[in-house]
Amino acid sequence: MKKILILLVAIVCLPMVVSAKPSKEVVKFYVYLHCEDCVQKIMHNIGFEKGVRDIECSIPDQTVVVTFNPKKTDIPTLQKAFAKMGKPATTTPPENKHSEEHHHHHHHGEHGHNH
Numbered sequence: 001m002k003k004i005l006i007l008l009v010a011i012v013c014l015p016m017v018v019s020a021k022p023s024k025e026v027v028k029f030y031v032y033l034h035c036e037d038c039v040q041k042i043m044h045n046i047g048f049e050k051g052v053r054d055i056e057c058s059i060p061d062q063t064v065v066v067t068f069n070p071k072k073t074d075i076p077t078l079q080k081a082f083a084k085m086g087k088p089a090t091t092t093p094p095e096n097k098h099s100e101e102h103h104h105h106h107h108h109g110e111h112g113h114n115h
Helices: 002-019 037-049 075-084
Strands: 024-030 052-058 064-067
Touching: 024 052, 024 075, 037 052, 037 064, 064 075
Parallel strands: none
Antiparallel strands: 024 064, 052 064
């Protein structure tokens, strides 16, 4: 009877041990963030990608930190999602700041942009 009980405990506890593996990863992407509209576009689009749990954008640092479930998505998939929006994302810092011709966005009359 004890062997059955031990086996039962092992079966019940095993999923807990498996789920104890990291269920989230954090990656910092370097993305050209022109303005608050760029941030909102990323928050809206990347936020709805499967597995994404949190996004932090920094215009001064030109970074987007994404917390995601590695069982549901991965870095290349997230990079493709950024590329679809015309916002290429790399995991290494750019050697120089992006110039005007390296990014695509709409200029809106309701707010100004300083370059």
